[in-house]
Amino acid sequence: MTILDGKKTSADIKAEIAEKVKELKAQGKKTPHLAAVIVGNDGASKTYVGAKVKACELVGFDSTLIELPTETTEAELLAKIEELNNNDAIDGYIVQLPLPKHIDEHKVLLAVDATKDVDGFHPTNVGRMALELPTFLPATPYGVMELLERYKVPTSGKNVVVIGRSHIVGRPMSILMSQKRAAGDATVTVAHSRTANLKELTLKADIIVVALGVAEFLTGDMVKEGVTIIDVGITRLDDPSKKNGFRLAGDVHFESVAPKAAFITPVPGGVGPMTIAMLLKNTLLAGENRA
Numbered sequence: 001m002t003i004l005d006g007k008k009t010s011a012d013i014k015a016e017i018a019e020k021v022k023e024l025k026a027q028g029k030k031t032p033h034l035a036a037v038i039v040g041n042d043g044a045s046k047t048y049v050g051a052k053v054k055a056c057e058l059v060g061f062d063s064t065l066i067e068l069p070t071e072t073t074e075a076e077l078l079a080k081i082e083e084l085n086n087n088d089a090i091d092g093y094i095v096q097l098p099l100p101k102h103i104d105e106h107k108v109l110l111a112v113d114a115t116k117d118v119d120g121f122h123p124t125n126v127g128r129m130a131l132e133l134p135t136f137l138p139a140t141p142y143g144v145m146e147l148l149e150r151y152k153v154p155t156s157g158k159n160v161v162v163i164g165r166s167h168i169v170g171r172p173m174s175i176l177m178s179q180k181r182a183a184g185d186a187t188v189t190v191a192h193s194r195t196a197n198l199k200e201l202t203l204k205a206d207i208i209v210v211a212l213g214v215a216e217f218l219t220g221d222m223v224k225e226g227v228t229i230i231d232v233g234i235t236r237l238d239d240p241s242k243k244n245g246f247r248l249a250g251d252v253h254f255e256s257v258a259p260k261a262a263f264i265t266p267v268p269g270g271v272g273p274m275t276i277a278m279l280l281k282n283t284l285l286a287g288e289n290r291a
Protein backbone atom coordinates (compact mmCIF):
# COMPACT_ATOMS: atom_id res chain seq x y z
CA MET A 1 0.00 0.00 0.00
CA THR A 2 1.37 3.39 -1.06
CA ILE A 3 0.22 6.59 0.60
CA LEU A 4 -0.32 9.35 -1.96
CA ASP A 5 1.41 12.05 0.06
CA GLY A 6 -0.24 15.34 -0.83
CA LYS A 7 1.69 17.24 1.76
CA LYS A 8 5.05 16.24 0.30
CA THR A 9 3.92 16.55 -3.32
CA SER A 10 2.47 20.01 -2.70
CA ALA A 11 5.76 21.03 -1.07
CA ASP A 12 7.60 19.83 -4.22
CA ILE A 13 5.26 21.85 -6.44
CA LYS A 14 5.60 24.93 -4.25
CA ALA A 15 9.40 24.63 -4.47
CA GLU A 16 9.12 24.47 -8.28
CA ILE A 17 6.93 27.59 -8.27
CA ALA A 18 9.27 29.43 -5.88
CA GLU A 19 12.10 28.73 -8.34
CA LYS A 20 10.06 30.28 -11.18
CA VAL A 21 9.27 33.33 -9.06
CA LYS A 22 12.96 33.77 -8.34
CA GLU A 23 13.65 33.79 -12.09
CA LEU A 24 10.88 36.34 -12.67
CA LYS A 25 12.33 38.58 -9.97
CA ALA A 26 15.87 38.21 -11.35
CA GLN A 27 14.56 39.37 -14.73
CA GLY A 28 12.89 42.37 -13.10
CA LYS A 29 9.44 41.05 -14.02
CA LYS A 30 6.23 41.37 -12.05
CA THR A 31 5.59 38.94 -9.19
CA PRO A 32 2.30 36.99 -9.46
CA HIS A 33 -0.39 38.49 -7.23
CA LEU A 34 -3.32 36.45 -5.86
CA ALA A 35 -6.30 37.97 -4.08
CA ALA A 36 -8.84 36.03 -2.03
CA VAL A 37 -12.27 37.31 -1.04
CA ILE A 38 -14.02 35.76 1.94
CA VAL A 39 -17.51 36.72 3.05
CA GLY A 40 -18.50 35.90 6.63
CA ASN A 41 -16.53 34.10 9.30
CA ASP A 42 -16.94 30.36 8.90
CA GLY A 43 -14.08 28.75 10.81
CA ALA A 44 -13.09 26.16 8.22
CA SER A 45 -13.29 28.67 5.35
CA LYS A 46 -11.02 31.03 7.26
CA THR A 47 -8.49 28.24 7.83
CA TYR A 48 -8.39 27.41 4.10
CA VAL A 49 -8.08 31.02 2.95
CA GLY A 50 -5.39 31.62 5.57
CA ALA A 51 -3.48 28.63 4.24
CA LYS A 52 -3.72 30.03 0.69
CA VAL A 53 -2.29 33.39 1.74
CA LYS A 54 0.50 31.68 3.68
CA ALA A 55 1.34 29.55 0.63
CA CYS A 56 1.61 32.73 -1.47
CA GLU A 57 4.17 34.14 0.94
CA LEU A 58 6.12 30.88 0.86
CA VAL A 59 6.56 30.90 -2.93
CA GLY A 60 7.17 34.67 -3.14
CA PHE A 61 3.80 35.73 -4.60
CA ASP A 62 2.09 38.94 -3.56
CA SER A 63 -1.29 38.33 -1.93
CA THR A 64 -4.28 40.33 -0.80
CA LEU A 65 -6.92 39.02 1.59
CA ILE A 66 -10.27 40.77 1.43
CA GLU A 67 -12.50 39.94 4.39
CA LEU A 68 -16.11 41.09 4.12
CA PRO A 69 -18.79 40.79 6.84
CA THR A 70 -21.63 38.21 6.59
CA GLU A 71 -24.14 41.04 6.00
CA THR A 72 -22.37 42.13 2.77
CA THR A 73 -25.00 42.52 0.05
CA GLU A 74 -24.75 40.87 -3.33
CA ALA A 75 -24.37 44.32 -4.92
CA GLU A 76 -21.48 45.17 -2.61
CA LEU A 77 -19.71 41.90 -3.42
CA LEU A 78 -20.26 42.44 -7.15
CA ALA A 79 -18.75 45.94 -6.80
CA LYS A 80 -15.68 44.45 -5.10
CA ILE A 81 -15.37 41.92 -7.93
CA GLU A 82 -15.55 44.71 -10.52
CA GLU A 83 -12.75 46.44 -8.65
CA LEU A 84 -10.59 43.30 -8.75
CA ASN A 85 -11.34 42.79 -12.45
CA ASN A 86 -10.11 46.34 -13.15
CA ASN A 87 -7.11 46.25 -10.82
CA ASP A 88 -4.06 45.67 -13.00
CA ALA A 89 -1.91 44.63 -10.03
CA ILE A 90 -4.07 41.52 -9.42
CA ASP A 91 -3.28 38.56 -11.71
CA GLY A 92 -5.86 36.19 -10.29
CA TYR A 93 -8.35 35.93 -7.48
CA ILE A 94 -10.81 33.60 -5.84
CA VAL A 95 -14.11 34.13 -4.06
CA GLN A 96 -14.15 31.60 -1.26
CA LEU A 97 -17.20 29.33 -1.25
CA PRO A 98 -19.72 28.78 0.23
CA LEU A 99 -21.18 32.28 0.19
CA PRO A 100 -23.93 33.41 2.60
CA LYS A 101 -27.39 32.28 1.45
CA HIS A 102 -28.59 35.77 0.46
CA ILE A 103 -25.92 35.95 -2.28
CA ASP A 104 -26.45 34.24 -5.65
CA GLU A 105 -23.31 32.20 -6.17
CA HIS A 106 -23.82 31.78 -9.91
CA LYS A 107 -24.17 35.53 -10.41
CA VAL A 108 -20.93 36.09 -8.51
CA LEU A 109 -18.95 33.46 -10.43
CA LEU A 110 -20.20 34.92 -13.73
CA ALA A 111 -18.92 38.37 -12.71
CA VAL A 112 -15.34 37.17 -12.26
CA ASP A 113 -13.12 38.07 -15.24
CA ALA A 114 -12.42 34.64 -16.79
CA THR A 115 -8.75 35.58 -17.32
CA LYS A 116 -8.38 36.11 -13.54
CA ASP A 117 -10.52 33.11 -12.54
CA VAL A 118 -7.77 30.97 -10.99
CA ASP A 119 -10.45 28.74 -9.38
CA GLY A 120 -11.61 27.75 -12.86
CA PHE A 121 -15.27 28.16 -11.81
CA HIS A 122 -16.41 30.65 -14.50
CA PRO A 123 -18.71 29.02 -17.11
CA THR A 124 -16.26 30.04 -19.83
CA ASN A 125 -13.47 28.17 -18.13
CA VAL A 126 -15.66 25.16 -17.32
CA GLY A 127 -16.50 25.05 -21.03
CA ARG A 128 -12.86 25.38 -22.01
CA MET A 129 -11.98 22.51 -19.66
CA ALA A 130 -14.70 20.32 -21.18
CA LEU A 131 -13.39 21.15 -24.67
CA GLU A 132 -9.77 20.47 -23.66
CA LEU A 133 -8.72 24.06 -24.40
CA PRO A 134 -6.03 25.83 -22.36
CA THR A 135 -7.63 27.16 -19.15
CA PHE A 136 -7.45 27.23 -15.36
CA LEU A 137 -8.42 23.78 -14.13
CA PRO A 138 -10.36 23.79 -10.84
CA ALA A 139 -7.74 23.37 -8.14
CA THR A 140 -9.02 20.27 -6.35
CA PRO A 141 -9.55 18.05 -9.43
CA TYR A 142 -6.32 19.46 -10.89
CA GLY A 143 -4.52 18.46 -7.68
CA VAL A 144 -5.89 14.93 -7.87
CA MET A 145 -4.73 14.61 -11.51
CA GLU A 146 -1.28 15.86 -10.53
CA LEU A 147 -1.06 13.41 -7.62
CA LEU A 148 -2.08 10.47 -9.83
CA GLU A 149 0.44 11.53 -12.47
CA ARG A 150 3.38 12.07 -10.13
CA TYR A 151 2.83 8.72 -8.41
CA LYS A 152 2.35 7.06 -11.82
CA VAL A 153 -0.96 5.52 -10.79
CA PRO A 154 -2.28 3.69 -13.88
CA THR A 155 -5.54 5.23 -15.12
CA SER A 156 -5.71 4.36 -18.83
CA GLY A 157 -8.57 1.92 -19.42
CA LYS A 158 -9.30 1.69 -15.69
CA ASN A 159 -12.77 1.76 -14.18
CA VAL A 160 -13.21 4.89 -12.10
CA VAL A 161 -16.15 5.60 -9.83
CA VAL A 162 -16.52 9.23 -8.75
CA ILE A 163 -18.90 9.54 -5.81
CA GLY A 164 -20.39 13.04 -5.87
CA ARG A 165 -21.47 15.32 -8.72
CA SER A 166 -20.63 18.79 -7.37
CA HIS A 167 -19.64 21.51 -9.81
CA ILE A 168 -16.30 22.06 -8.11
CA VAL A 169 -15.12 18.48 -7.55
CA GLY A 170 -17.12 15.45 -8.70
CA ARG A 171 -18.23 16.71 -12.11
CA PRO A 172 -14.88 18.18 -13.26
CA MET A 173 -13.08 15.15 -11.84
CA SER A 174 -15.19 12.85 -14.01
CA ILE A 175 -14.59 15.02 -17.09
CA LEU A 176 -10.82 15.19 -16.63
CA MET A 177 -10.32 11.49 -15.96
CA SER A 178 -12.28 10.52 -19.06
CA GLN A 179 -10.21 12.84 -21.27
CA LYS A 180 -7.19 11.87 -23.33
CA ARG A 181 -4.51 13.28 -21.04
CA ALA A 182 -2.08 12.41 -18.24
CA ALA A 183 -4.02 10.57 -15.49
CA GLY A 184 -6.90 10.30 -17.95
CA ASP A 185 -8.17 7.77 -20.49
CA ALA A 186 -10.28 6.14 -17.79
CA THR A 187 -13.84 4.82 -18.01
CA VAL A 188 -15.73 6.95 -15.53
CA THR A 189 -19.00 6.42 -13.67
CA VAL A 190 -20.46 9.31 -11.68
CA ALA A 191 -22.38 8.10 -8.65
CA HIS A 192 -24.57 10.27 -6.42
CA SER A 193 -27.38 10.19 -3.88
CA ARG A 194 -29.81 8.60 -6.40
CA THR A 195 -27.42 5.89 -7.51
CA ALA A 196 -28.92 2.42 -7.14
CA ASN A 197 -26.60 -0.16 -5.63
CA LEU A 198 -23.52 1.94 -5.12
CA LYS A 199 -21.64 -0.96 -3.53
CA GLU A 200 -22.03 -3.00 -6.72
CA LEU A 201 -20.22 -0.22 -8.59
CA THR A 202 -17.50 0.47 -6.03
CA LEU A 203 -16.65 -3.23 -5.71
CA LYS A 204 -15.79 -3.24 -9.44
CA ALA A 205 -13.87 0.05 -9.39
CA ASP A 206 -10.11 0.24 -9.94
CA ILE A 207 -10.10 3.84 -8.70
CA ILE A 208 -12.63 5.52 -6.41
CA VAL A 209 -12.79 9.29 -5.94
CA VAL A 210 -14.93 10.08 -2.92
CA ALA A 211 -16.25 13.64 -2.83
CA LEU A 212 -19.59 13.75 -1.06
CA GLY A 213 -18.76 15.27 2.31
CA VAL A 214 -19.98 12.45 4.55
CA ALA A 215 -17.37 11.51 7.12
CA GLU A 216 -15.99 7.96 6.79
CA PHE A 217 -18.68 7.01 4.26
CA LEU A 218 -16.62 4.53 2.20
CA THR A 219 -15.82 1.39 4.17
CA GLY A 220 -13.58 -1.62 3.50
CA ASP A 221 -16.46 -3.93 2.54
CA MET A 222 -17.27 -1.61 -0.41
CA VAL A 223 -13.91 -1.91 -2.21
CA LYS A 224 -11.91 -4.57 -3.95
CA GLU A 225 -8.32 -5.61 -3.26
CA GLY A 226 -5.78 -3.39 -5.07
CA VAL A 227 -8.09 -0.37 -5.42
CA THR A 228 -6.82 3.23 -5.60
CA ILE A 229 -8.62 5.62 -3.25
CA ILE A 230 -8.80 9.40 -3.57
CA ASP A 231 -10.45 10.98 -0.53
CA VAL A 232 -11.61 14.53 -1.22
CA GLY A 233 -13.81 14.85 1.87
CA ILE A 234 -12.81 16.90 4.87
CA THR A 235 -15.18 17.18 7.82
CA ARG A 236 -14.54 18.57 11.28
CA LEU A 237 -15.78 16.05 13.87
CA ASP A 238 -16.16 17.11 17.50
CA ASP A 239 -13.40 15.63 19.62
CA PRO A 240 -13.07 17.04 23.15
CA SER A 241 -9.68 15.29 23.53
CA LYS A 242 -8.19 17.62 20.88
CA LYS A 243 -7.00 21.07 21.92
CA ASN A 244 -8.99 22.77 19.14
CA GLY A 245 -12.05 20.62 19.97
CA PHE A 246 -12.25 18.74 16.66
CA ARG A 247 -10.52 16.22 14.44
CA LEU A 248 -10.48 16.07 10.65
CA ALA A 249 -12.18 13.13 8.95
CA GLY A 250 -12.24 12.24 5.28
CA ASP A 251 -15.06 10.55 3.36
CA VAL A 252 -13.13 7.28 3.63
CA HIS A 253 -13.00 4.98 6.64
CA PHE A 254 -9.22 4.75 6.39
CA GLU A 255 -8.67 1.88 8.84
CA SER A 256 -10.84 -0.57 6.93
CA VAL A 257 -10.10 0.65 3.38
CA ALA A 258 -6.31 1.20 3.48
CA PRO A 259 -5.37 -2.49 4.00
CA LYS A 260 -7.08 -3.34 0.69
CA ALA A 261 -5.72 -0.36 -1.28
CA ALA A 262 -2.76 -0.16 -3.68
CA PHE A 263 -2.73 3.66 -3.37
CA ILE A 264 -4.66 5.87 -0.96
CA THR A 265 -4.72 9.57 0.02
CA PRO A 266 -4.82 10.38 3.73
CA VAL A 267 -6.89 13.15 5.38
CA PRO A 268 -5.33 15.46 6.34
CA GLY A 269 -2.22 15.58 4.15
CA GLY A 270 -3.76 14.29 0.90
CA VAL A 271 -5.92 16.21 -1.54
CA GLY A 272 -6.24 19.39 0.63
CA PRO A 273 -2.63 20.57 0.33
CA MET A 274 -2.69 19.72 -3.41
CA THR A 275 -5.63 22.10 -3.88
CA ILE A 276 -3.53 24.94 -2.55
CA ALA A 277 -0.49 24.04 -4.67
CA MET A 278 -2.60 23.98 -7.86
CA LEU A 279 -4.19 27.32 -7.02
CA LEU A 280 -0.65 28.73 -6.94
CA LYS A 281 0.11 27.06 -10.26
CA ASN A 282 -2.97 28.66 -11.79
CA THR A 283 -1.93 32.04 -10.40
CA LEU A 284 1.53 31.68 -11.93
CA LEU A 285 -0.16 30.92 -15.26
CA ALA A 286 -2.48 33.92 -14.86
CA GLY A 287 0.56 36.14 -14.35
CA GLU A 288 2.29 34.68 -17.41
CA ASN A 289 -0.84 35.19 -19.51
CA ARG A 290 -1.09 38.83 -18.47
CA ALA A 291 2.60 39.63 -19.06
Ligand SMILES: Nc1nc(=O)c2c([nH]1)NC[C@@H]1CN(c3ccc(C(=O)N[C@@H](CCC(=O)O)C(=O)O)cc3)C=[N+]21
Pocket: 045, 047, 048, 051, 094, 095, 096, 097, 098, 119, 139, 140, 234, 248, 267, 268, 269, 270, 271, 272, 273, 275, 276
Ligand atom coordinates in the same frame (compact mmCIF):
# COMPACT_ATOMS: atom_id res chain seq x y z
N1 LIG B 1 -13.48 29.44 -4.19
C1 LIG B 1 -13.06 28.37 -3.50
N2 LIG B 1 -11.97 27.70 -3.91
C2 LIG B 1 -11.54 26.61 -3.21
O1 LIG B 1 -10.53 25.98 -3.60
C3 LIG B 1 -12.23 26.22 -2.01
C4 LIG B 1 -13.36 26.97 -1.64
N3 LIG B 1 -13.76 28.02 -2.39
N4 LIG B 1 -14.07 26.64 -0.53
C5 LIG B 1 -13.66 25.56 0.34
C6 LIG B 1 -12.87 24.51 -0.40
C7 LIG B 1 -12.04 23.62 0.51
N5 LIG B 1 -10.67 23.88 0.15
C8 LIG B 1 -9.57 23.36 0.83
C9 LIG B 1 -8.28 23.81 0.64
C10 LIG B 1 -7.23 23.31 1.38
C11 LIG B 1 -7.42 22.35 2.33
C12 LIG B 1 -6.27 21.86 3.15
O2 LIG B 1 -5.16 22.32 3.02
N6 LIG B 1 -6.50 20.91 4.04
C13 LIG B 1 -5.49 20.38 4.94
C14 LIG B 1 -5.92 20.53 6.39
C15 LIG B 1 -6.32 21.92 6.75
C16 LIG B 1 -6.95 22.01 8.12
O3 LIG B 1 -6.20 21.89 9.12
O4 LIG B 1 -8.18 22.17 8.23
C17 LIG B 1 -5.29 18.90 4.66
O5 LIG B 1 -6.20 18.28 4.10
O6 LIG B 1 -4.24 18.38 5.00
C18 LIG B 1 -8.70 21.86 2.51
C19 LIG B 1 -9.75 22.35 1.76
C20 LIG B 1 -10.63 24.80 -0.84
N7 LIG B 1 -11.85 25.16 -1.22
